Structure formats: C-alpha cells, structure tokens
Amino acid sequence: MGRRGLLIVISAPSGTGKGVLRRHLLREMPELRFCLSVTSRPPRPGEVEGVDYYFVSPEEFQRRLEAGAFVEWAEVYGNLYGTPALEIKEALERGEDVLLEKDVQGARTLREKFPDGVFIFILPPDRQALEERLRGRGTEDQENLERRLATAWEELAQLKNYDYVVVNDRVEEAVAQLRAIVTAERCRTSRIDFSHPYFQWIRRI
C-alpha cells in the first residue's frame, strides 16, 4: 500500500548508547535510509567519515549553513552539527523511510519542521549506567564530563515531548522495540495513501 516516507528520529542525551541501537536497527531494517549529520568537530577515535558523520571544517560548515543546506543546525559544546535538508526531502518524496540520530536540541527543531515525524527517546537503564557510559567513553576531560552530565539531566526532562520511549537496558530488546515502532507506524491509518490503486476496489463500492 502506498504511503509517504516516514521520518524517524532517534534521540537521547549523550551516554545512552543510541549509536549502538541505531547500527543494530539499520542492520535489521536495511531498507531504512540513514541520513548522516554534518559536523565541524574532529572525529572521535573509531568514528569514520561517511559512517558516523560527514566531518567538515568549521569554515565549510559555515559555507553550507549560509547556502541553506541544513534543515536544522546547532552548536553543542562548541561544535557545529547540521542535518542536510535536500537528502532527507528527496528520500521522503521517493517514499523511503528516513532514520536520523539527533541530540535532544536537534530533535526539537526537527519536530517543528516535521510534525508528523516519529520521535523516539532512548533512556538509559538507570542513572548509574548513564554516568558510567559517559565516563567510559574516556574522550572527555573532567570538566567536559560534568557539563555533559548536567546537560543529560536537563535533556531527560524533555522525554515527554517524544512519541515513544525505549529503555536501552538489553540491546536486543531495545532494538526489537525500535523495529516494532517503525513497523507499527507504517500501518498507521493517518500515513496511508488512500489514492493508492489498492484502495480502488473499496472506493468503487
């Protein structure tokens, strides 16, 4: 049955493991079109250009920003992050389901631009897990870590603005829930294109 492409936004404070979930989800639902963000920050150890982000210089980011290339952008901890507009727009128009992984700030802006998007908030199993994951990343100095923790607490309070909440306790279970959300949203009556040929036989009644 015909329908428009879904925009699915996975979001969470840093340290909830949303990147791991996203990679699992893409493996299990390879038809999802993952649109990377552009960032001006340098890659962290293990991060790969074209897999985790499009890494550009601050000057190049600024140039694209002025050219209107981003559907939303934000400065987070002194680095610039942007979501490419054209790639998402074209994929949705082709009927593809688009997956984005955004910080809480970015998700909020996207919600305004895509009110019928599917916004999913990932929660850590508990406070300790969140702190451990932020510490365990090992790429942050103590000041950065404290700042990230403080931001995380603030961001958690925004979960009520999301459509769905998934607790990242057991990865397999969390991924199964993400898959179920995508599958269910595809069945939503409000998303179905009733001009599709399938519905001819009902309308002709």
Add this chain to the structure above:
Amino acid sequence: MGRRGLLIVISAPSGTGKGVLRRHLLREMPELRFCLSVTSRPPRPGEVEGVDYYFVSPEEFQRRLEAGAFVEWAEVYGNLYGTPALEIKEALERGEDVLLEKDVQGARTLREKFPDGVFIFILPPDRQALEERLRGRGTEDQENLERRLATAWEELAQLKNYDYVVVNDRVEEAVAQLRAIVTAERCRTSRIDFSHPYFQWIRRI
C-alpha cells in the same frame, strides 16, 4: 516501566479472516488477555464455548443486558452480541493488556468508551478474497451472503476511524504487524506511568 493496561481492538467486516489473526496473535503474545464476547446466536460449526464466544440464550443475554453487564452490545443480523464490562475493567486496572475482536459496529461504540484504546482494522487483500471467504464459509444462504457483502462494503469505508490498518494478505506478515503495533503502543510516551519507581532518578535530578 509501569503503565496502564492497553485495550486493543481488532475489527473488520466479516470474511477478512480476523479470527485467524487473533488466534495467531494470542499464541505469540500469550500475555494478552483475550476477552470473549457474549452472543445469543448458536455456535457455527467448529466454534467452541469459552474459546470463540460465550454462547447464551436470547433470554439470558437480555437478563445480563438489563443488569448492565455489557460495555457495549449490538444486534447484528438478528443476533445479539455484547462485550462484558467487568472483565475488561478489572484486567486493565491490573495493568493487563486486553485484546478484543469486534465487528465494526461494536468497535465504534468501544472507541467512544475507550478513547485511548488501540483500534486496528483488518483489510482483506482484495475484493475477490473477501467475497470468496464469505462464500467459502458455507454457513450462509444466498440472501444472508448478499446482505453480508453489502454490509462489508459499507464497513470498509469506516477504516479511517481506526488507528491502524493491517492487510491480511500473508498471515505471518499480518500477525507480525499486529505484534509490532502492540509492542510499539507499549512504548508510547502517553501510556507511560511516570510515577513508576524507574523514573525516580530522573525526577530527583
């Protein structure tokens, strides 16, 4: 995480195979509490008391109706069908997810009483399949069949009042979609009980 019980209503015109889907779904999600309807009509071949319906005499149905035992009831093709109120109410209060299989008329009344219920419309793969299934049942005389077909066309027009649409083309796929809808609805932010102990650590921030 704590949440109230879900009320899930599967509905469709006769001849879309919703009974088969319901049985598969219950096998795969045995935690769902299936609440049977009460009917005054005699069992069809193969139908079992306490499995498909509670079969009662028209007089007994009337007695229960007057006692306020039904959350909704309807006369369909001269037979009475009712949904027991107490069983559903108590299960939902215990946090159990309740599954109901209702005709389109019954579902509409339930929607008014349970606005936050999950209403799923089952569609046949095409018009021919619907006609064949109604004929294939072999329990209807020609006049009944024509009447059922006419009603089916009318009822199909109501699918826009449902939250989800599942096409019963391949049974396994349709059941997977039903499972996904239940799983996803359990993750809906609006259904989460934020007074649950899990959320203490977020609120205390």
